[in-house]
Amino acid sequence: MSSMMWGGRFTDGPDEILRRFNDSLGYDIRLLPWDVVASMAHARMLAEVGILEDGERDELLAGLRGIFDGGAAGLPAAEDVHSAVETALYERAGRVAGKLHTGRSRNDQVATDLRLYLRARSLDLAAACLTLAGTLLRRARAHQDDPMPGYTHLQRAQVITIGHHLGAYVEMLLRDAGRHLEVHDSSLLCPLGSGALAGSSLPLDRRRVASLLGFDGITMNSLDAVSDRDGAATALFAATLSMIHLSRLAEEMTLWVSGEFAILALPDRFCTGSSLMPHKKNPDVPELIRGRAGRALGDLVTLLTVLKGLPLAYNKDLQEDKEALFDAQDVLGDALGILDRIWDAATFDRARARALAEGGNLSATALAELLVRRGLPFREAHHRVGAAVQLADAAGGTLETLSSSALEEALGVEGVPGTIRTAAGLAAGQVTSGSPGPGPMREALRDMGRRRSALARRVTSRRDRLPSRAPSPHPDVVGNPFQQIDSDEDSS
Ligand code: ARG
Numbered sequence: 241m242s243s244m245m246w247g248g249r250f251t252d253g254p255d256e257i258l259r260r261f262n263d264s265l266g267y268d269i270r271l272l273p274w275d276v277v278a279s280m281a282h283a284r285m286l287a288e289v290g291i292l293e294d295g296e297r298d299e300l301l302a303g304l305r306g307i308f309d310g311g312a313a314g315l316p317a318a319e320d321v322h323s324a325v326e327t328a329l330y331e332r333a334g335r336v337a338g339k340l341h342t343g344r345s346r347n348d349q350v351a352t353d354l355r356l357y358l359r360a361r362s363l364d365l366a367a368a369c370l371t372l373a374g375t376l377l378r379r380a381r382a383h384q385d386d387p388m389p390g391y392t393h394l395q396r397a398q399v400i401t402i403g404h405h406l407g408a409y410v411e412m413l414l415r416d417a418g419r420h421l422e423v424h425d426s427s428l429l430c431p432l433g434s435g436a437l438a439g440s441s442l443p444l445d446r447r448r449v450a451s452l453l454g455f456d457g458i459t460m461n462s463l464d465a466v467s468d469r470d471g472a473a474t475a476l477f478a479a480t481l482s483m484i485h486l487s488r489l490a491e492e493m494t495l496w497v498s499g500e501f502a503i504l505a506l507p508d509r510f511c512t513g514s515s516l517m518p519h520k521k522n523p524d525v526p527e528l529i530r531g532r533a534g535r536a537l538g539d540l541v542t543l544l545t546v547l548k549g550l551p552l553a554y555n556k557d558l559q560e561d562k563e564a565l566f567d568a569q570d571v572l573g574d575a576l577g578i579l580d581r582i583w584d585a586a587t588f589d590r591a592r593a594r595a596l597a598e599g600g601n602l603s604a605t606a607l608a609e610l611l612v613r614r615g616l617p618f619r620e621a622h623h624r625v626g627a628a629v630q631l632a633d634a635a636g637g638t639l640e641t642l643s644s645s646a647l648e649e650a651l652g653v654e655g656v657p658g659t660i661r662t663a664a665g666l667a668a669g670q671v672t673s674g675s676p677g678p679g680p681m682r683e684a685l686r687d688m689g690r691r692r693s694a695l696a697r698r699v700t701s702r703r704d705r706l707p708s709r710a711p712s713p714h715p716d717v718v719g720n721p722f723q724q725i726d727s728d729e730d731s732s
Contacts, residue, residue, distance in 0.1 A: 243319065243323070244318075244323065244326070244327050244330070245319070245323045245326060245341075245346075259319075262319065262556075263318075263319050263320065264319070264320045264321075264559050264562065265315075265317070265318055265319065265320050265321060265324055267562055267563050267566060268320050268321045268350075268559075268562055269312050269315070269321055269324075270357070270566065271321050271350075271353040271354070271357055271562075272308075272311070272312060272315070272321055272324075272325070273308060274352075274353040274354075274356035274357050274360075275321050275322060275325050275349065275353050276304050276305075276307055276308045276325060277356065277453065277707050278349065278352045278353060278356065278432060278449075278453060279300075279304055279325065279340060280301055280304050280305075280452075281432075281449045281452035281453050281707070282340070282344060282432065282449060283297050283300040283301055283304070283340060284297065284301075284448075284452060285444065285445050285448045285449045285452070286339070286340075286342055286343070286444075288445060288448060289442075289443050289444065289445050291339075291342055291343070291442060292339060292342075296336050296339060299333045299336050300329070300333060300336060300337070300339070300340055302332075302333070303328075303329045303332040303333035303337065304325075304329065306332055307325055307328045307329065307332070310328075314328065315328055316328055316331070320346070320350075320559075321353075322346045322349050322350065322353075323346075326340065326341065342442065343433070343435065343440040343442040343444045344432070344433075344435065345434075345435045345436035345437075345466070347434070347435070347436050347437065347466040347553070347554040348431050348432050348433065348434040348435055348436075348462075348465065348466055349432070350558075351431040351432075351434070351465060351466050351468070352430060352431050352432040352453075354469075354471065354472060354561070354562075354565075355427040355428075355429075355430070355431065355455075355471055356453065356706075356707070358423060358424070358427045358471050358472065358475055359424050359427050359428070359454075359702070359706060360706055361475075361569055362420045362421070362423040362424040362427070362475060362478070363420070363421075363424055363699050363702055363703055363706075364573065365420045365478075365479065365482070365569060365572060365573060365576070366416075366417040366418075366420035366421050366424070366695065366698075366699050367417075367696070367699050368572075368573060368576040368577065368580075369413045369414075369416045369417040369420065369482065369576060370413070370414075370417050370692055370695055370696050370699070371576070371580050372413055372576050372579055372580045372583065373410050373413035373414055373417065373688075373692055374692060375580050375583045375584055376406050376407075376409055376410050376413070376583055377406075377407075377410050377685065377688055377689060377692065379403075379406055379583060379586075380402075380403040380404075380406040380407045380410060380685065381403065381685055382403070383401060383402035383403040383406065383588060383590070384401055384402075384403035384404070384678070384681045384682070384685065385401060385403070385664075385667075385678065386401055386402045386403065386588065386590045386593060386594065387399050387400070387401055387402075387593065387594045387597040387663035387664055387666070387667045388400060388401065388402050388405060388503065388593035388594070388596065388597050389593075389596050389597045389600070389602060390404075390405070390676075396596070396597075396600045396602055397602070398602060398605055398606075398666070399597045399602050399663050399666035399667045399676075400667060400676040401667050401676045401681065402588055402590070402593060403676070403681060403685075404675075404676035404681060407681070407684060407685070407688065409485070409488075409489050410688050410692075411688070412485040412488075413482075413485070414688065414691050414692060414695060416478070416481065416482040416485060417695045417699075418695060419478040419481065419482075420475075420478050420482075421695065421698055421699065421702070422474070422478070423471065423474050423475045423478050424702055425702075426470070426471060426474060427471045428455050428456040428457070429450075429455060429456065429457050429458060429459045430446070430449060430450035430453060430455035430457070430458050430459065431458075431459045431465035431466065431468075432446065432449050432450070432453075433446035433449060433458065434459060434462035434465035434466050435462060435466075436466070436553075436554065437462060437463055437466055437552075437553035437554060438462055438463075439462045446458045452707070453707045454705045454706055454707045462553075463552045463553040464552075464553075466553050466554045467550070467552050467553045467554055467555075467558065469543065469547055469558060469561050472543060472561050472564075472565045473540075473543055473544060473547065475565060475569065476536075476539055476540040476543050476564065476565055476568050477540055479536055479539075479540075479568040479569050479571070479572045480533075480536045480537050480539070480540045480568060482572050482576075483529075483532065483533040483536040483537070483568070483571060483572055483575065484533055484537070486529050486533065486572075486575050486576070486579060487529060487530045487533035489526075489529075489579070490525075490526035490527070490529040490530045490533075490579075491526070491530055493506070493523060493526040493586075494523045494526050494527060494530070497523050501596070502589065502592055503588060503589050503592050503593040503596065504586055504587070504588055504589070505586065505587050505588075505589065506523060506525075506582060506585075506586050507582070507585045507586070508521070510525055510578075510581070510582050510585075511523060511524065511525075512524045525578055525579075525582060529575045529578075529579065532571045532574075532575060535567065535568070535571055536567075536568040536571050536572065539564040539565070539567050539568040539571075540564070540568065542560070542564040543560075543561055543564045543565065546558070546560045546561065546564075594663050594664070597663035597666075597667075598640065598662065598663045599638050599640045599641065600638060600640075601629055601632075601638045601639050601640070602640075602663070602666060603639050603640060603660055603661045603666055604625050604626075604629060604639055606660050606666055606669055607621075607625045607628075607639065607651065607656070607660060608621040608622050608624075608625045609621070610653070610656065610660060611624060611625070611651060611653060614653055624650070624651050624652060625639070625651065627650060628642070628647060628650035628651055631646075631650050639661065640661045644656065644658070
């Protein structure tokens with residue numbers, strides 16, 4: 241059989257190998273709810289401008305609603321989700337189904353579906369970032385006074401706290417949530433009505449369709465509208481950068497659970513064992529997250545490479561956008577979800593973390609700053625403490641093992657407080673905003689909490705503007721997208 245959508249000029253149907261090579265239904269099926277919603281808006285508009293009778297519109301809307309309710313399982317085999325919906329509509333509504341595609345092309349359809357999908361999915365990902373940020377924030381609060389070593393060059397550098405360290409990842413996640421919200425906000429112009437590439441000779445009301453679908457407005461160049469994948473590229477960048485952040489957290493988790501650090505323990509139910517070595521308990525989840533960050537990065541490069549040098553307007557290369565986009569977003573959604581579960585339950589060994597932060601010359605910088613408070617230029621203070629380190633080292637110890645009198649003599653001052661050489665005293669001594677000291681940390685925790693709430697409010701207000709409250713990427717479990725589109729009440 242020739243293709244239902246475009247078979248008119250063909251004498252022979254598509255070869256099986258062409259079908260397998262060309263068809264995208266296997267993955268663009270997840271656009272189904274958005275394809276149906278956009279088709280409903282289009283049908284309503286066609287009736288309003290007099291291209292459809294009201295009765296015809298109602299038949300189309302009823303058919304489309306049935307297709308939505310039937311979900312993916314109810315769809316016939318087809319080239320892509322758009323042709324599957326049209327074919328299914330023929331099965332339900334008969335000849336009138338042939339009127340739905342009036343003034344429309346799969347090129348502006350897929351561009352519209354993708355923007356709707358991106359709006360919903362980026363809000364989901366923003367919300368998931370905020371969930372993990374909330375869990376880490378809670379853990380950071382609980383550990384705000386627990387010292388641990390802070391590192392540069394993976395060498396112990398200065399004393400920080402566990403809460404301060406976790407707070408760094410809260411900051412990354414809050415920025416990530418903001419970026420996913422920006423992806424949403426940059427997908428608010430509706431391409432539908434741009435046709436295959438040059439719009440239409442029919443009097444379509446593009447603004448009406450845009451408003452029915454909860455867009456802010458319409459795109460203003462039909463060539464760009466059907467070939468623009470900036471939204472997908474931006475979303476892929478946002479997902480990739482989030483995964484890069486999570487891979488850094490994952491790397492630290494694998495370090496921290498190792499016998500060498502041993503400051504973190506993951507629950508058994510989130511770890512795996514070895515088939516050969518009976519004692520092993522391996523942190524596979526963080527390792528997989530570290531690995532999958534590579535996959536997301538590959539997806540980003542895939543899409544940018546597809547777009548590079550592509551002439552206007554639509555080219556079939558653009559069909560390759562979806563698997564990369566979906567994959568990176570799925571990888572991120574999965575990683576955020578499982579990390580949230582793990583961080584809800586992981587436990588720190590506070591005593592061990594503190595022990596790692598004792599000694600090791602970690603008081604050096606604070607001692608130099610003490611000398612500065614006593615009037616020495618910082619560079620001279622630096623040299624004096626450096627010399628004291630050398631002295632201690634020669635005796636097989638550290639700044640913290642020198643007797644007070646030996647230290648004071650080496651530094652040339654008196655009255656060095658004992659707390660300046662303890663982990664707790666060092667962490668507590670930091671006073672600048674953003675540092676691990678108790679005052680600054682309380683301020684930062686409050687500030688992070690406020691920013692998190694503000695971002696959560698932005699997610700909620702944008703969700704309310706979606707034509708569907710479809711929170712899931714899986715078309716068979718979406719909510720009801722029809723309140724607005726197929727009712728007769730004017731909702732614009
Ligand atoms: N499935 C295509 C895509 O995802 C949309 C169809 C455009 N096809 C066409 N022959 N113009 O990009």
